[in-house]
Amino acid sequence: MPDEPLVLGIETSCDETGVGIVRGHTLLADALASSVDQHARFGGVVPEVASRAHLEAIVPTMRRALDDAGVTLADVDAIAVTSGPGLAGALLVGVAAAKGYALAAEKPVYGVNHLAAHVAVDTLEHGPLPEPAVAMLVSGGHSSLLLVDDLTTGVTPLGATIDDAAGEAFDKVARLLGLGFPGGPVIDRRAREGDPGKIAFPRGLTALKDLAAHRFDFSFSGLKTAVARWVEARERDGEPVPVADVSASFQEAVCDVLTAKAIDACLANGVRTLVIGGGVAANSRLRVLAEQRAEKHKIAVRVPRPSLCTDNGAMVAALGSRLVAAGVAPSRLDLPADSSMALTSVSVAG
Amino acid sequence: MLVLALDTATPASTAALVEVTADGLRGVAERRTVDPRAHGEKLAPEIAAILADHDVRPRDLTAIVAGVGPGPFTGLRVGLATAASMAQALDIPTYGVCSLDGLGRAAGPGRVLVATDARRKEIYWAAYVDGERVEGPEVSKPFPVREQERVVGEGGLKYGDIFGVPVEEHLLYPPGAALVALAADRISRAAPSEPLTPLYLRRPDAVEPTTRKSVLT
Ligand SMILES: [Zn+2]
Numbered sequence: 330m331p332d333e334p335l336v337l338g339i340e341t342s343c344d345e346t347g348v349g350i351v352r353g354h355t356l357l358a359d360a361l362a363s364s365v366d367q368h369a370r371f372g373g374v375v376p377e378v379a380s381r382a383h384l385e386a387i388v389p390t391m392r393r394a395l396d397d398a399g400v401t402l403a404d405v406d407a408i409a410v411t412s413g414p415g416l417a418g419a420l421l422v423g424v425a426a427a428k429g430y431a432l433a434a435e436k437p438v439y440g441v442n443h444l445a446a447h448v449a450v451d452t453l454e455h456g457p458l459p460e461p462a463v464a465m466l467v468s469g470g471h472s473s474l475l476l477v478d479d480l481t482t483g484v485t486p487l488g489a490t491i492d493d494a495a496g497e498a499f500d501k502v503a504r505l506l507g508l509g510f511p512g513g514p515v516i517d518r519r520a521r522e523g524d525p526g527k528i529a530f531p532r533g534l535t536a537l538k539d540l541a542a543h544r545f546d547f548s549f550s551g552l553k554t555a556v557a558r559w560v561e562a563r564e565r566d567g568e569p570v571p572v573a574d575v576s577a578s579f580q581e582a583v584c585d586v587l588t589a590k591a592i593d594a595c596l597a598n599g600v601r602t603l604v605i606g607g608g609v610a611a612n613s614r615l616r617v618l619a620e621q622r623a624e625k626h627k628i629a630v631r632v633p634r635p636s637l638c639t640d641n642g643a644m645v646a647a648l649g650s651r652l653v654a655a656g657v658a659p660s661r662l663d664l665p666a667d668s669s670m671a672l673t674s675v676s677v678a679g
Numbered sequence: 680m681l682v683l684a685l686d687t688a689t690p691a692s693t694a695a696l697v698e699v700t701a702d703g704l705r706g707v708a709e710r711r712t713v714d715p716r717a718h719g720e721k722l723a724p725e726i727a728a729i730l731a732d733h734d735v736r737p738r739d740l741t742a743i744v745a746g747v748g749p750g751p752f753t754g755l756r757v758g759l760a761t762a763a764s765m766a767q768a769l770d771i772p773t774y775g776v777c778s779l780d781g782l783g784r785a786a787g788p789g790r791v792l793v794a795t796d797a798r799r800k801e802i803y804w805a806a807y808v809d810g811e812r813v814e815g816p817e818v819s820k821p822f823p824v825r826e827q828e829r830v831v832g833e834g835g836l837k838y839g840d841i842f843g844v845p846v847e848e849h850l851l852y853p854p855g856a857a858l859v860a861l862a863a864d865r866i867s868r869a870a871p872s873e874p875l876t877p878l879y880l881r882r883p884d885a886v887e888p889t890t891r892k893s894v895l896t
Contacts, residue, residue, distance in 0.1 A: 402768045435737065
């Protein structure tokens with residue numbers, strides 16, 4: 330296999346249909362179709378709506394990616410696809426399409442782990458990943474801390490959310506404040522005019538008694554409830570809700586816990602590199618706080634640009650490219666979509 | 680002209696190879712696995728096997744015909760995503776056919792009801808006279824049959840008592856050759872490729888929140 334394999338990646342685990350094309354560590358194309366607007370009025374992603382949109386979008390998105398990269402399916406060395414975790418019906422569209430492309434073009438297909446792909450995408454921006462590294466993945470669907478010993482074979486989960494995902498907390502608080510969906514960008518924006526120290530919202534799983542069992546786990550459900558209580562109390566008293574201050578104080582609570590635990594995970598494992606990925610990695614306060622805290626311990630923080638942090642096909646292609654270069658065996662054609670795929674499997678063995 | 684037919688609108692994952700010539704159709708082979716939850720795993724290996732068994736390379740295919748339902752959504756999309764992606768890679772046309780029409784055509788002469796399982800105690804159905812659809816496709820609760828002489832399709836097995844007419848147990852899933860026959864005219868004149876739009880017949884289950892829900896309750 331070539332050192333710089335040409336790999337096509339397909340992502341359909343949630344509401345984004347993504348097709349990315351990568352040669353080695355170089356991004357050639359990253360085509361995306363989103364159904365986010367169709368979910369907005371429901372206040373969250375509706376799985377059936379997402380699945381229908383993936384089926385409509387897959388062929389035109391593939392066309393765009395191939396045109397942007399100036400390659401054909403006959404040129405690629407392999408096709409990678411997110412086979413889990415994610416929404417079952419949504420994953421299935423991408424997996425079926427990937428197999429169709431692989432079958433027709435007579436190419437190998439790799440079923441890959443969505444979370445490992447979120448880590449791998451950083452190599453497109455910052456080059457090979459120093460291993461071991463700690464990765465923190467925060468989005469509407471996941472909040473995880475991982476130890477990455479080897480991106481192609483060995484990822485160890487350190488901790489995860491025990492209730493809501495970080496991005497989900499942003500969505501729920503945004504809905505509470507009447508700010509719409511998705512909540513992350515709008516809360517980030519409103520928080521800039523607010524005082525992050527105005528309201529002392531709780532930091533989940535940071536008390537000494539919780540740390541023994543949940544040192545690297547997160548909990549955002551209590552925070553969301555605390556914000557709701559605070560806002561509803563103001564409304565009951567007929568007082569205006571200071572949206573900017575609530576946004577800033579809520580955002581500070583989330584970012585404080587995330588960065589503190591991520592740095593702790595690096596120190597506990599003697600790791601000098603922290604990668605942050607997922608949609609919440611686009612949060613401006615999270616980036617600043619992570620860098621401030623990491624600097625004190627001489628830890629390098631790597632955050633890909635926002636368009637690569639959210640779900641896309643490039644991340645799947647990036648991981649596929651590493652797998653091909655490392656000589657990992659492809660998956661078989663009976664590759665299933667696995668909505669609860671374990672973090673420990675980076676790809677589905679053939 | 681060698682045509683691949685795919686259908687995943689019922690518990691069956693079906694892949695068939697059919698030769699279309701000026702004289703008519705010749706079924707080369709058909710493979711089928713019946714498992715309502717495994718279309719995603721079964722269909723692609725079936726296609727690979729049927730091609731390999733008959734020494735056919737994907738590039739030897741002229742067109743792909745796909746059953747566009749109606750059928751349970753998740754499985755249905757597997758067949759359509761597979762057909763659309765293969766055709767795009769091969770730069771050949773796709774033609775969509777109502778999956779119930781495949782059964783109606785295969786049922787032959789007479790007045791026939793085609794019924795497949797729509798889950799939730801409902802059926803997808805359509806009525807045929809001599810293989811031509813005269814009513815449907817629709818989704819509804821199973822009902823006593825008045826005008827038809829017999830029922831075909833796996834919905835017949837499940838709700839035979841309600842229909843009250845004979846059920847043909849040898850014809851449960853859309854045969855690939857019948858699907859190709861329905862598209863034969865388009866294939867022969869090399870009609871433009873068609874987008875494979877699923878016949879969902881049901882809207883997604885999703886409710887719009889009317890008022891803000893208290894997070895405390
Ligand atoms: Zn993600």
